[in-house]
Every structure is written in structure tokens, then in C-alpha cells.
Amino acid sequence: MTALLNEIWAILGVALLLLTTLEVSLTSYYERADKTERQSAAKAAANSGVYANPELAEEYFKELTDAKARVWASYTQSQQTDYAGKFINVHEGTRRTWHSEAIKDDKRTRLKIFFFGGSTLWGLGSRDDFTIPSLVAKMLAENGISADVTNYAVIGDVTTQSLIRLVLELRKRNVPDLVVFYGGSVEAFSACYEGEPGVPLGNSNLEKISPKKEAKARISIRLENFALIRLLTGKTQLAGCSKKLDVLSDGALDVYLGNVRFIEAISRSLSFRTLFYLEPQLSDKTHRTKYEEDQLLKSEKRLPGKNDLYSLMRSKLVKREDESLEQNVFHDLRTIFADVANPIYMDGGHYGEDGNDRISRKIAADILALHAPPK
Template identity: 90%
Template sequence: MGADDALLRTSVARMRVIRLTALLNEIWVILGVALLLLTILEVSLTSYYERADKRERQSAAKAAANSGVYANADLAEEYFKELTDAKHRTWAPYTQTREADYKGKFINVNDGTRRTWDSEAINDDRSTGLKIFFFGGSTLWGLGSRDDFTIPSLVAKMLAENGIGAKVTNYAVIGDVTTQSLIRFVIELRKRNVPDLVVFYSGSVEAFSACYEGEPGVPLGNSNLEKRPPKKEEKARISIRLENFALIRLLTGKTQLAGCSKKLDVLSDGALDVYLGNVRFIEAISRSLSFKTLFYLEPQLSDKTHRTKYEEDQLLKSEKRLPGKNDLYSLMRSKLVKREDQSLEKNVIHDLRTIFSDVASPIYMDGGHYGEDGNERISRKIAADILALYAPVK
């Protein structure tokens, strides 16, 4: 009996092992099939969302081209196709980013600097020309405008028409906050490339960054930067972020930014402190190196009283994408008016909030950028301020 019991137990144990092995094999097959199906679904969804996002961008570009902002809608559509190819930034030391070089019909960037209309063709006497630097973000770079119709280009043309030959350089970079612009300027000064006049045209990105990042004074997109791992871990490190998976997007929908509506007072104070600190620093350098300065706070769509239907829709979309950003910038500028800063002379900073107030015609091609008519109106103001500083060359 004992031998028979032992044999029976061995047989039962063997059957259990066989069943368990079969079960594990079935589980592995099921997991493999599930993983294969998930992979196929992920690849399919990724492809679908890429096409959908591309169609959305193309639709937005077509809407902007036909918004009434541009006189020639077909030419504008051609421009926006080129803008999609040209609008790329690369890494740069100190400033984190710079514009990638590009050569096209409407947009040309060389050594990180966008091409600007040159007055030398009109005035060959280079000894009488002014050297003017422009620094700012996407609106000054000219997002929505051809090379010869950006704000720096139009200012150069207007000065030439008034007898001043100026060599104007557009150092603007899409997404730049004032601290990045300041660093770019310092890098030029370090090369002993000193201008007669420097123009800083900014403000909106300062508010945008503070709202998006949840803290003032950092570059836009700073929270998305990953810390570089130690060299010994660098090769083996694999970074997988759930939000980058198409399946997560399917389950949760497009990521909606929380915005900054609940922290407007604190963030606007901080953004203004950073901005004024940079202005004071630039003013101090200007006194040392004997160049002149002009500072402009750019307008925003909500400042425009007579908005078109298209502009109204763009304003609503802008607020939905990042709730509170427009209010933060408005509050930041209002506090600037009330704040008494003893270290700055009166009227050093020019707020352009009213420049489009009474304009009924279309100006904005999206929630933050204007077309070439808007550039021209702003350029007339800046050119007039420059002419007030310098007598026309005879």
C-alpha cells in the first residue's frame, strides 16, 4: 500500500505540473496576443493622431490665410506651408534654444538670425548708418510675416524713407522670455558687437511662461526639460513617459493645461519683478557702453476693442488653451503703470496696449500673432520713437 500511495502521489504531482505548465503556456500566449494587439493599436492610433494633428494645423493655417488679415490668401497659404518647415529651434548654450537655419521664399534664417531688410541698397554711405539690434519672441521674429515685413524690416524701411540708413539685426527667437533675450544681447556684447540702439519688444511670453510653468522668470518649456543622467547611466537609460502614448490620449483625450487663473496676483508680481530687473540691467549696461535703448510691451488680442468674428474665436481658443494667461499679462501691465520704480527714468517702457484699440479691420492671424498690417502699425510707432532720438542724416 505504501508504494502504491507514493506512486499515486507522484502521478498526481506530475499531472499538476503538466496542468500548471499548460496553464502558464496559455497565459503567455494570451499575454503575447494581447501585447501584439496593444502594439498594433498603439501604432495605428499614433499614425491616426499624427494625421489628425497635421490636418488640424493645416486647417488652422488655411483659416488664418483666409481670415482677412492677408490681402492675398493664396500667397498666405503658401507662406504658412513654408512656416511649418522653417519653424524649428535647436539647442544653444546659455539660452537653451536658437532658431534653426533655413532658406526659403518667405523665410530665411542664417546663423540663428532672421533676414532683415537692408537699407544699404538705398544708402551706400555706411559711415552714416545706425546699428540697431532687436530682441524679442515670436511676434518680433515675425511669425505670420515674410522676411521683409517683420517689425525690424519695416522699421529699417521707414528709417530709410526718412533719411536714416540703419543696419538692423533681428535677434528674436520664438518663445524667448526677456532673460533669454538679455543673455543673447550679452553674448553679442562679449564679441564687442555693440549697437547704437537696442530695442526689446516683449512681455507676452513673460506672462505666458509664468502661467504655463507656474513660476515666473523661467524659459517657456522649462518644465519639459529632463535632467541629464550621469555618464555611466546615460547609455542604459530609457525614458518612457505615459503621456506620450497614443493609448493614453485615447483614454484621457487631449491634455488640457490647468492654467494660472488662481495665481494671477502672485505670478504677475513675479513676472513683473523679473522683467523690470532685466530692464534695469540693460539700462545700466547702456550707460557704460554708450548705446541707447527702447523697451516695448507688446499688445495682445484682448486689447483690440473692435474684434472680427475670426479674432473673437481666436481669443476664446487662446484662453481655453491656457486659462488665465491673458489676464496675467493684463494685470502685469497694469501693475507696471502703478508701480514707482526709482531706478528707471520715466517713460522708459512703452506699453502698446492701445495701438490696435480703434482698428476695426483684421489684425491678428491667431490668438497672439498679427499679420503684416499689424507689424506696420507697430513699426510706425517704433520708427517715430527712433527718429525722435536721431536727427535724419542729410
């Protein structure tokens, strides 16, 4: 009996050793394969026609891989990690924004503008001086307005996180003249991905960037994290939200409007102005290039229903009568790329610098209407 047990334990030990070796080998293989896939996607984006200099764009995307990392932050759950590079620079969680060296006037007379949003506003796909906040700062300077513009956007931020970031700045008595909130699609993305509205995008994944002591307490073994499971089942396909569009769009819109009410109330109390922009999405672009069409299909395949959910949110927002909000609070940019034939999108949700330029012209014009310089 003892000999039989010893033989069984020996067989189990060998099997465990083989499985461990296979798991380690597969993990290494998938890491290399995923890295190759990311590099291939970056190369395709650089050569999509969105960028005038593909070689420079490839260099940018190599830098972006490290620069877009996030770290844990109190209240907001995440912030951008500090980074110093050729194209991307982040200091204390805030991405560098263009400022005119030619304007030497008293800083107290400058128009202080805060921008809040997610990855499109942060500038995923663009250099520091060509993000939307940077371009708006340039355009205002060209029109005689000295603007101190700060880009508080963080990749993946929903409006609740942006609202909290604003409150944290106000708590430090850092009060702006104008606050611009840009986004909307992340609200839909989060609701679709998480299966419920009102939570941060990738809520469960944010635990991975928490401090080590907290992370250790949250470690859990999930089958889908094993390379062997991936070998047997293939890449995990997200279920999406196609069957719950109506419910999720209502919930996401309720959360978004609730945040807007808070922001408007705070702005009235502290006497600063606000602008809210609903960003465009790739499906709004009528004349899509072959590359953009492929990216749209990939986007829908990765998370079915996400694009439809955002479209439904915007349609309901236009139709919904909300007496607690002033008229013309929202600026829907869904048509801004509608008739553009040139390449705009570098992936399924982010545009290049030409797209930023077109959007910035609209925002700058709206700001000039509110703060026209004296003649």
C-alpha cells in the same frame, strides 16, 4: 503548472502585441489628425481677412511649418534653425531683415540697431521684408537714416533669454547704437504655462531639441505621451493659472524689471540707447472680427488665465514706482489696435503685416526722436 504558465505567457504576449499594434495605429492616426488640424488652422488664418492674397498666405504657412523649428543652443537653450525659403530666411539663427541697396554710405556711419523679442517680433505670420524690424528699417531709410538692423528675436524667447543673447553679442564686441526689446506677453505665458515665473517658455519641452547624447540621458516615459492614454482621456487640457494670477504676475514682473535693470546698466556702461515695448494682445482690440473673437476664445481655452495674467502685469507695471529705472523707459502698446476695425490678428497672439506696420510706425517715430538726421 508549466502548461498553465505557458498559457498565461501566451495570453500576455498576444495582449502585448495587440496593445503595441493599437498604440502604433493610434499614434499614426493622431499624427495625421493633428497635421490636418494644423493645415485647417493655417487655411483659416490665410482666409481670415488679415492677408490680401489668401493663396499666397497659404503658401507662406506651409513654409512656416518648417521654418519656425528651433535647435539647441548654449546659454539660451534654443535658437532658430537655419532655413532658406521664398518667404522666410534664417542664417546662423538670425532672421533676414530688409536692408536698402540704395544707401551706399560708409557702413561705419550707419545706425546699428538690435531687436530682441519672441515670436511676434521674429515675424510669425509675416514675410522677411514685413517683420517689425524690416519695416522699421524701411521707415528710417525713408526719413534719411541709414540703419543696419538685426532681428535677434527667437520664437518663445523671454527677456532673460534676450538679455543673454545681447550679452553674447557684446562679448564679441558687437556693440549697437540702439537696442529695442519687444515683448512682455511671453513672460506671462511662461509663468502661466510653467506655473512659476522666470523660466523659459516650455522649459521641459526644450529638452527635446537638445543634442542626441544629452537627449538620450533625459528620456523619460510619461503616460500622457501614449496615444492610448489620449484615446481614453482626450486631448490634455492645461490647468492654466486663473487661481494664481496675483502671485504669478508679481513674480513675472519682478523678473522682467530685474532684466530691464541689467540692460539699462549695461547700456550706460557701453553708451548705447534702449527702448522697451510691451506688446498688445488680442483682448486689447475693441473691434474684433468674428475670426479674431474665435481665436481669443480658443487662446483662453488652451491656457486659462494667460491673457488676464499679462493684463495684470501691465497694470502693475504702470502703478509700480521703481526709482532705479528712468522715467518713460516703457512704451505700452496696448491701445495701438484698440479702435482698428480691420482684421489684424492671424491667431490668438500673432498679427499679420498690417499689424506690424502700425507697430513699426510707432517704433520708427521713437527712434527718429532719438536719432533725428541732420537737416
